[in-house]
Amino acid sequence: MTTILLIDDDPATLEVINECLLPHFRTRIATRGGKGIELAQMSPAPDLVLLDLELPDMNGYQVCSALKRDTRTAEIPVIFLSSHTDIANIIRGLELGAVDYVPKPVAPPILLARVRTQLRLRQAQIYLADRNLHLESLVSERTQALEARTLDLQRSQELTIVALGAIAETRDNETGDHIRRTRAYVRALVENLLQQPAQRDRMPLEEWGLLWKCAPLHDIGKVGIPDQILLKPGPLDAEEFEIMKRHTTIGRDALHAAELGVDTLHPFLRIASEIIYSHHERWNGTGYPQGLRGEDIPFAARLMAIADVYDALISKRVYKPALPHGKAVEIIAQGRGKHFDPLVVDCFLVCAETFNAIAAGHSSSLPTHPPPGKGEIHE
CATH class of the missing domain: 3.40.50.2300 (Response regulator)
Incomplete structure (x- = not known):
């Protein structure tokens, strides 16, 4: 009462x-x-x-x-x-x-x-x-559910990316360690760059994360390379090497086809496409498929280039033994301003020991690869 x-x-x-x-x-x-x-x-x-x-x-x-x-x-x-x-x-x-x-x-x-x-x-x-308390409770529950769902979707997306990358690797005599290593290398570069205020504003934080999450897709286009070239146990001739180089375009075109099915282009598709298409470009313009030079090369691809080459250098191939970590670091340092973005090389040198630890942690197979042709480092 x-x-x-x-x-x-x-x-x-x-x-x-x-x-x-x-x-x-x-x-x-x-x-x-x-x-x-x-x-x-x-x-x-x-x-x-x-x-x-x-x-x-x-x-x-x-x-x-x-x-x-x-x-x-x-x-x-x-x-x-x-x-x-x-x-x-x-x-x-x-x-x-x-x-x-x-x-x-x-x-x-x-x-x-x-x-x-x-x-x-x-x-x-x-x-x-x-009512406000009830609504706040509902909003909190819905928010938590949405966050959980978003997290699940992000995990699913990451697993899907790794799985897609592994498809290409299984055709290239890889075990999957290569995509795990290169993913971790790019993440190490990203984390180092994020500590630099001048670099942090280069892109939204979400996109920084996508740089390493998309890394496993870098060679997805190899699924379109004929076995007689992809699995050839000897050096590629000039014509075969030109066909091999098409894996960048094949992978890029596959992602462009996916873009046609969405109303809004997600940063994931853009960044993945940049990595796939341009990770063989060189800072001095001598790379492929477009011969881009310097800042014209997408930033994501510049990070991927160092991760990919480092892993190729420390991996055993039919035409070369695996190089020790120190020699791989020396070669990448020599490529500063030629093969690689000077900024990314400097970043790599800071976290080179992290690369070494990553490689040691995924060393169950630093495998023998088919040679890419003409003695070039090609992953």
């Missing part, structure tokens, strides 16, 4: 108010301000307070201020009772947090109407607060 707290020291006023309210509400009565505060703090809390301005121990303003400072009572609506009807007193009470003012002597019908109005407003506030 709704409870009204009466704080007033005038017996006649209390009698009138009680007679007015008791048919509809339960009442608590205090004749002193301090006692009124105690009764307001009791559980269950009153639904509304009728507060006289003039009390024996403290005035109504002090009582109201105390109620509004206490989190247990701050939301209880307060209606002032007073024989003082000047505007200044009314405004002061409202500024302290009171919701209404009823003059003395109290007119029961007016008091009852105002009490009911404030109780309805309070019930509406409680209802809205409960």
